[in-house]
Amino acid sequence: MIIRRPTDIRSSEITEEALYRDRRRFLTASGAIIGAAWSGISLAAPVPTTFPNLRKSPLSATEKVNSWQDATTYNNYYEFGTGKADPAHSAHTLVTTPWSIQVDGEVKRPRTVDVDTLMRWSAPEERIYRLRCVEAWSMVIPWVGLPLAPILKRLEPNSRAKYVEFTTLNDPKQMPGVRYPVLDWPYVEGLRMDEAMHPLTILAVGLYGKALPNQNGAPLRLIVPWKYGFKSIKSIVRIRFTEQAPATSWNKAAPNEYGFFANVNPAVDHPRWSQAKERRLGEFLKRETLPFNGYADQVAQLYRGMDLRKLY
Amino acid sequence: MAANSLSALKALLFLLCLLPAARLGWLAIEGGLGANPIEFVIRSLGTWTLVLLLATLSITPLRRLTGWNVLIRVRRLLGLFAFFYATLHFLAFFGLDQFFDLRAVIADIAKRPYITVGFTCFLLLIPLAVTSTNAMQRRLGGRRWQRLHRLIYVIAIGGVVHYWWLVKKDITQPLIYALVLGLLLGLRLWWRARPAAVISRRPA
Numbered sequence: 001m002i003i004r005r006p007t008d009i010r011s012s013e014i015t016e017e018a019l020y021r022d023r024r025r026f027l028t029a030s031g032a033i034i035g036a037a038w039s040g041i042s043l044a045a046p047v048p049t050t051f052p053n054l055r056k057s058p059l060s061a062t063e064k065v066n067s068w069q070d071a072t073t074y075n076n077y078y079e080f081g082t083g084k085a086d087p088a089h090s091a092h093t094l095v096t097t098p099w100s101i102q103v104d105g106e107v108k109r110p111r112t113v114d115v116d117t118l119m120r121w122s123a124p125e126e127r128i129y130r131l132r133c134v135e136a137w138s139m140v141i142p143w144v145g146l147p148l149a150p151i152l153k154r155l156e157p158n159s160r161a162k163y164v165e166f167t168t169l170n171d172p173k174q175m176p177g178v179r180y181p182v183l184d185w186p187y188v189e190g191l192r193m194d195e196a197m198h199p200l201t202i203l204a205v206g207l208y209g210k211a212l213p214n215q216n217g218a219p220l221r222l223i224v225p226w227k228y229g230f231k232s233i234k235s236i237v238r239i240r241f242t243e244q245a246p247a248t249s250w251n252k253a254a255p256n257e258y259g260f261f262a263n264v265n266p267a268v269d270h271p272r273w274s275q276a277k278e279r280r281l282g283e284f285l286k287r288e289t290l291p292f293n294g295y296a297d298q299v300a301q302l303y304r305g306m307d308l309r310k311l312y
Numbered sequence: 313m314a315a316n317s318l319s320a321l322k323a324l325l326f327l328l329c330l331l332p333a334a335r336l337g338w339l340a341i342e343g344g345l346g347a348n349p350i351e352f353v354i355r356s357l358g359t360w361t362l363v364l365l366l367a368t369l370s371i372t373p374l375r376r377l378t379g380w381n382v383l384i385r386v387r388r389l390l391g392l393f394a395f396f397y398a399t400l401h402f403l404a405f406f407g408l409d410q411f412f413d414l415r416a417v418i419a420d421i422a423k424r425p426y427i428t429v430g431f432t433c434f435l436l437l438i439p440l441a442v443t444s445t446n447a448m449q450r451r452l453g454g455r456r457w458q459r460l461h462r463l464i465y466v467i468a469i470g471g472v473v474h475y476w477w478l479v480k481k482d483i484t485q486p487l488i489y490a491l492v493l494g495l496l497l498g499l500r501l502w503w504r505a506r507p508a509a510v511i512s513r514r515p516a
Binding site: 066070074078135179180183240269279281282284286 | 346416421424425482
């Protein structure tokens with residue numbers, strides 16, 4: 001696998017002085033967390049509101065990022081309405097603390113975990129990724145992400161586990177959108193195990209160094225940057241390991257339009273619109289869509305020998 | 313109605329019909345078009361095309377139900393504004409979305425059913441707009457003019473289909489337009505089937 005590394009340290013990677021000076025406070029806080037964990041006290045702590053001193057990742061894109069405004073007001077999150085502005089208006093009703101994730105299926109030991117535990121298993125880092133929506137628009141977003149692979153290893157899937165299924169919260173009291181049968185709720189997505197274990201795959205807990213706003217899928221969402229955005233499921237309450245490919249929401253809703261893999265592919269059009277180009281929000285002219293959303297070097301080998309026209 | 317008040321009504325409607333365009337202009341200046349302004353503008357212009365098509369089609373039933381014959385005098389204005397917004401909608405698609413990429417636009421029109429339908433409806437609106445003047449009406453003769461202008465039924469149905477086919481999953485909005493259109497066309501069929509019954513029910 002070729003992982004491209006920037007040759008030099010960019011100025012954006014240099015820690016700001018204020019943050020650097022704040023390191024003692026961070027260490028004290030970290031110490032307190034470790035101490036509490038050591039003493040067996042359940043923390044049930046909310047996800048931090050900011051993430052100072054985030055580790056930068058060589059896997060980050062070097063393109064200009066979109067604005068916070070773009071990323072937090074133009075969302076597809078049908079549980080809060082099907083309009084792009086609906087989630088920003090309605091998602092305040094989502095309660096994200098406490099939050100636990102049920103883990104079951106083909107695992108050694110079914111259990112529930114909280115976001116805090118996941119953050120201890122896999123340290124948050126900054127991941128700047130392109131996000132390409134199946135609707136032919138795109139953004140560049142600096143996520144605060146936990147690499148998924150170490151988390152999955154900790155969850156101890158057994159040898160029958162070939163896929164990972166993720167499920168979004170389905171609560172009509174908090175989510176006005178699920179009162180309407182637009183999709184077959186709850187929202188379900190899935191990855192093949194090797195896709196889920198890929199170093200690019202992360203669980204995001206924040207963006208722009210801040211905690212994830214509700215409309216972006218707080219407190220925990222998947223990010224798979226080489227696939228269309230709908231694969232990157234939001235507000236995850238369940239992770240299930242399966243032997244068979246999970247039945248995923250959009251694939252169930254319109255199998256001829258949305259495949260299980262949903263890899264970004266300019267050569268395979270959506271039956272109703274072209275996928276050859278995309279509008280990067282903030283840009284006037286459309287740009288060419290790249291195979292695997294520009295991550296072909298890293299992920300194309302996962303699909304060697306597969307007919308991606310059929311397995312779209 | 314006196315000529316004066318008719319002109320006032322027309323002037324008022326004219327300004328009302330300009331509001332959606334003015335709003336878009338204002339939002340563009342204010343930076344209020346959201347994260348995807350081009351999509352916003354195209355969708356908005358399409359919405360107002362549909363609204364005005366339905367408003368045009370509501371004149372006959374409204375007139376029949378209320379007995380306000382003056383309504384017929386504003387129908388042309390509404391129809392021409394439907395054409396105005398359809399033209400802007402198409403130009404926004406052609407110029408803003410596709411940036412005058414003629415090949416891409418032709419490919420879209422040929423390959424994407426919702427665009428095929430939408431573009432056909434736009435083309436069909438042109439002869440109606442061209443023959444909307446009194447002079448053209450006289451030149452064609454009432455019966456032929458009327459037959460030609462029945463195309464509006466096809467166009468309105470096509471417009472709703474165009475919208476229906478483009479939405480990803482949530483068909484609530486196109487369904488509302490479809491129901492209103494169904495009502496407007498259904499009333500016509502009903503009255504055509506039972507003209508006498510309706511007349512007898514009318515208040516004296």
